Structure formats: C-alpha cells, structure tokens
Amino acid sequence: MDKQEILNKIEEAKVEFIRMEFTDMLGDTKNVEVPASEISAILDNEIMFDSSSIVGFTSIEASDMNLHPDLDSFIIVPPELEDGENVARFICDIYTPEGEPFAGDPRSILKKALQEAKQMGYDVNLGPEPEFFLFNHDEKGYHTTELNDRAGYFDVSPFDRGEKCRRSIAKTLQKIGFEMEASHKEVANGQHEINWRFDSGLRTADKIQTFKYVVRNIAANYDMHATFMPKPLFGQNGSGMHIHISLFQDEENVFYNEAAADHLSDTARQFMAGVLTHAQGLSALTNPTVNSYKRLVPGYEAPVNVAWSHSNRSCLIRVPATRGEGTRFEVRNPDPTANPYLAIAAIIYAGLDGIKNQSKLGPAETRNLYEVEAKDVPTLPTNLKEALDSMKKDEVISKALGDYAFQKFIEEKESEWLEYSSQVTKWEQKRYMKK
Incomplete structure (x- = not known):
C-alpha cells in the first residue's frame, strides 16, 4: 500500500483518529493515538513517544523513540471494535532518534530472524491456532470466573453459547483481511478456537496481535470477557497456540x-531437529508465564516430552498428514501469552541452527507419551524458573533476541518468578494450616 492510497482511504472513511500500535517485551499491544490531521507526520515517521514506562524498553534518561508505521499494516478499524468511531490503524516498528531500529523492539527482532532465513534462501510461512476462554461479566462489566457455557468439543448451539460471538469475530476478521478457515468449540468448557490461513512470518505475528484485539472487543460486545490465559481453570484443558511452520524456496x-519414505525432505528433518535440540531454551519464550506450566502437565492434551511424531499428539512436534505444498510441522507447546x-x-x-x-x-x-513412562525421552521445563535457566544456557536462543532484549526479558521474567514464589496460596493454607 502506498501513501496516496492510504490518504485516499482515510478521506473516504472520514477517519478521525489513527492508532499507532506496537508490542512491548511481554507481548502486550500498546498504542499512541494521533488525530488524522497529523497523517503527514505519521507517514514521515515523525511521531515520537516516551518509552520509559514500557516493559522492557528504555530508562527515563533515554526515553524518546520514533514510531515507523508499516504501510502494509494499515486498516480501517471496523466500527464494531471502536463504538462506531472512525478509526484507522498502523502497526509500527520502533526506532531510536538516531534512525536505528531499537534493539528492544520485538517486531524488529523477528525481522532479523526472517532476514537470516532469507539469506539462507528460505521464506518462512506460519499458521497459528490460538485458543481462548469466554467468561461472563458481572453487573459492573468486570470479568468473573463464571464460564459462558458447559459445552464440549465441537458441540453446537444451544449447548455452545459462544457460537454467535465466534461468528462475529470471524466476520470482523474477514473485514480486515484475514482468510478464515474454521472456528469451533474446544475441549474445555467455555473454550474456543478460530483459525485463519497461513501467512508470512511477520504478517502472522501481526495477525496474532490483531486477532487478540478483535476477540477481546467482540467478546465485550457480547458482555463476556475473553482471556488467552493458558490455564484459567483447574481440571480443564488449557489454551495453546500451536504453530504450523514450513519453509519455501522459489515458491516451492x-x-x-x-x-x-514419509515425503519429508532432509531440510524439514534438520529444521525439526533444531527445534527439538533447543526446545528447553525455547520454552521461556513460547511459554513465558508462571501459568504457562500449569498447562504443560500430563493428561490435558498438551505436550510434556521433547519428541516428534507423524500423527501422535502427545509429542512436542507433530507432522500433519498433508503433503505437497501443504507439508509442514506443528509445534504444540506454545501458548497465546507468548x-x-x-x-x-x-x-x-532454532530450526535454522539445525539446518546449518x-x-x-x-x-x-x-x-x-501421556500414558507411558518414557524415561528415554527428554521433557520440557516444569516451571518458568527452569525455562529461564535453560534459556540462559542456550546460546542460539539468547542470541536470537540480542543482548539488550535478552537481558530485559530475563530481568522481567525472573522478577515475575520471584514475585510468584513468595505468594501464599489458598491451596497452601488449606494443606498446611494444621501443621
């Protein structure tokens, strides 16, 4: 999309405000909202913001940063997401005042990874499967722990009370360029999944962030709270975000x-081997919260062992049966808080390291592997502390972030673990008060 096309769309839609979005170190979407009258400054990369209060960014004495909008990310935000207001949106990269990409910008870090793949001759395609729960609101509009339904896997209405909400989410996503594939009720009560067609690595990451925004806002329109928390309920399956990945070269x-024999190339096998080799260190990024590891336990359809299979869903990596242009593998441990x-x-x-x-x-x-004791198969970390320790030992994963982002990420997550570890829970009170 070029600048004139964007200007025309803003005028046609009578846009009044433009949201400049970016992502912090923890994966939360942030934004600066600018009047549409400032579109020239936006397109000339002149919008600045104070980054000192953004998690994982800069200190107060060096806080000014520039937002560079990705013109291809421009959309007119559907009115159902903005209470009828005329709003547009850009996804932005973060630059220093000196004109250099900011070392703590997650989007720039992904761009470097994709460039590394490109230099080796590969284009990366990805397809995510983010799951979420719907909870009811209370009379003040705040979320409760009361589920919106008690339906099970692939159930239909009236048992599946989230069907209309899911359909509205899918319709809204289509308006902003998602190619929808399927949506359905998931295994746990109140749990749902919506899938869209695979895309390039950068666009997939952008779409995950946009997807979360749409899901939360449409759910609120139905007086419900959508959460991407990996394990919101004890005794229920947690929410994952399986990632399907394939490499292309000259569109093949x-x-x-x-x-x-299994129609998998040496490249595919080497890439998978790289992911498995670095699986423990990867977990700090694919499963980055304390709560993430309460999903990664036996018995709830989430992987625990570092292994691969063709159709066996108890493994970390699964290769779906599709072949030809659809050949890919699925990494099953990531969750939507990543x-x-x-x-x-x-x-x-990790995968490129396997190829190299x-x-x-x-x-x-x-x-x-859910039903047998496989002592010969490595396991994923059992908590965030183990995952962080594994990440610190893994040079490939730590270098993937770069020194600045790596240190900021470790600082934030070790602080999170320390805060969690010092809590006294209701479970502990119930179990130990008689001691």
Missing part, C-alpha cells in the same frame, strides 16, 4: 520430498 515447499514476535523468531533461529549443523532427527515417536 522445501519440506516436501516425494522420493522420501510474545509472537519473540517466540516465532526463536523457533526460526545438518542435525540428525531421531525416529518418530509412536508411543502415547
């Missing part, structure tokens, strides 16, 4: 090899 899927830019960047670097080293992929796992 290089993961496919018709001559191989910063998509950082998580995807780290997965790419021509890493060997072991045999596919055929056992149901």
Whole structure:
C-alpha cells in the first residue's frame, strides 16, 4: 500500500483518529493515538513517544523513540471494535532518534530472524491456532470466573453459547483481511478456537496481535470477557497456540520430498531437529508465564516430552498428514501469552541452527507419551524458573533476541518468578494450616 492510497482511504472513511500500535517485551499491544490531521507526520515517521514506562524498553534518561508505521499494516478499524468511531490503524516498528531500529523492539527482532532465513534462501510461512476462554461479566462489566457455557468439543448451539460471538469475530476478521478457515468449540468448557490461513512470518505475528484485539472487543460486545490465559481453570484443558511452520524456496515447499519414505525432505528433518535440540531454551519464550506450566502437565492434551511424531499428539512436534505444498510441522507447546514476535523468531533461529549443523532427527515417536513412562525421552521445563535457566544456557536462543532484549526479558521474567514464589496460596493454607 502506498501513501496516496492510504490518504485516499482515510478521506473516504472520514477517519478521525489513527492508532499507532506496537508490542512491548511481554507481548502486550500498546498504542499512541494521533488525530488524522497529523497523517503527514505519521507517514514521515515523525511521531515520537516516551518509552520509559514500557516493559522492557528504555530508562527515563533515554526515553524518546520514533514510531515507523508499516504501510502494509494499515486498516480501517471496523466500527464494531471502536463504538462506531472512525478509526484507522498502523502497526509500527520502533526506532531510536538516531534512525536505528531499537534493539528492544520485538517486531524488529523477528525481522532479523526472517532476514537470516532469507539469506539462507528460505521464506518462512506460519499458521497459528490460538485458543481462548469466554467468561461472563458481572453487573459492573468486570470479568468473573463464571464460564459462558458447559459445552464440549465441537458441540453446537444451544449447548455452545459462544457460537454467535465466534461468528462475529470471524466476520470482523474477514473485514480486515484475514482468510478464515474454521472456528469451533474446544475441549474445555467455555473454550474456543478460530483459525485463519497461513501467512508470512511477520504478517502472522501481526495477525496474532490483531486477532487478540478483535476477540477481546467482540467478546465485550457480547458482555463476556475473553482471556488467552493458558490455564484459567483447574481440571480443564488449557489454551495453546500451536504453530504450523514450513519453509519455501522459489515458491516451492522445501519440506516436501516425494522420493522420501514419509515425503519429508532432509531440510524439514534438520529444521525439526533444531527445534527439538533447543526446545528447553525455547520454552521461556513460547511459554513465558508462571501459568504457562500449569498447562504443560500430563493428561490435558498438551505436550510434556521433547519428541516428534507423524500423527501422535502427545509429542512436542507433530507432522500433519498433508503433503505437497501443504507439508509442514506443528509445534504444540506454545501458548497465546507468548510474545509472537519473540517466540516465532526463536523457533526460526532454532530450526535454522539445525539446518546449518545438518542435525540428525531421531525416529518418530509412536508411543502415547501421556500414558507411558518414557524415561528415554527428554521433557520440557516444569516451571518458568527452569525455562529461564535453560534459556540462559542456550546460546542460539539468547542470541536470537540480542543482548539488550535478552537481558530485559530475563530481568522481567525472573522478577515475575520471584514475585510468584513468595505468594501464599489458598491451596497452601488449606494443606498446611494444621501443621
């Protein structure tokens, strides 16, 4: 999209305000809203903001940053998301006043990973599967822990009370360029999934952030609260964000090899081997919260073991049956609290490391790892502290973020773990008060 096309769209839609969005270190979307009359300054990269209060960014003595809008990310925001207001949006990269990409900008970190892949001859395509829960609001409009339904997997209305909300989400996403594929009720009560067609690595990360914004706002229109918390309820399945990945070269899927017994190329196997090798260090980025590890436990359809399979969903990596241009593999441990830019960047670097080293992929796992004690198969970290320790030991994953972002991420997450570890929970009070 060029500048004149954007100007025409703003005039046609009578846009009054423009949101300049970016993502902080923890994966939360932030924005600066600017009157549409400032569009020339926006397009000339002149909008500045104070980054000192943004998690993982800069100190107060060096806080000025520039927002550079990605012109291809421009959309007219559907009115149902903005109470009928005429609003447009750009997704932005963050630059220093000296004109350099900011080292703590997650989007710029992903761009570097994609450039690394490009230099090796690969274009990265991704398809995410983010899940979420819907909870009712109270009389003041705040979320409760009361689910909006008690329906199960693939149920239909009237048992599935979220169907109309999901349909509205899908319609709104279509308006802003998503190619929708499917939506359905998930396994847990009140849990849902909406899928869209795969896209390039950067656009996929952008779409994950946009998806969360749309889901939350449409849910609020239905007097419900949407949460992407990985494990909001004890005894129920948690919410994952499986990521499907493939590499293309000259518009051909290089993961496919018709001559191989399982039709997987050496490149695919090496890339998967790289992801498995770095799985423990990756977990700090793909599963970045204390709550993330309450999903990654046996018995709830989330992976625990670092293994791969063709169709076995008990493994960290699964290769779907589709071949030809659709050949891909699915990384099953990420959850929707992950910063998509950082998580995807780290997965790419891990896979490329496997290709560079021509890493060997072991045999596919055929056992149901949920039901057998597989002492010969490595496991993922069991908590955030273990994941952070693994990340600090993994040079490939730490270098994926760069020194600045790596240190900021570790500082934030170690602080989170320390705060959590010092809490006294109701479970502890109930169990130990008699001691």
